[in-house]
Amino acid sequence: MGTTLTPEFWRQFAVLLVIATAVTVVVSAALDALVLRIRARRTSQRPSVSPVVRTRRPAGRTPVHH
Known part of the structure; x- marks a missing residue:
């Protein structure tokens, strides 16, 4: 029941592959x-956008002046 792949099949296969x-x-x-x-x-x-100017703040709590 085996089928052989004909030269025409390979030619069409190559054309379709290229396409x-x-x-x-x-x-x-x-x-x-x-x-x-x-x-x-x-x-x-x-x-x-204008560049953002960032100020450094101390890491801890800032002292409150009374």
Whole structure:
């Protein structure tokens, strides 16, 4: 009941494999470009934030002056 794989099968297999690989590469590149475009748009729309100035406080309780 064994079947032999004909040269035509391998030819069609190779063609389909090449097509599937090409489609995968193209879709991946398109999605990468889309993500990069979305990220660039988000960073350009963000308002510039002024740097936060932090002061150091002592670790313990501060003495209360009366």
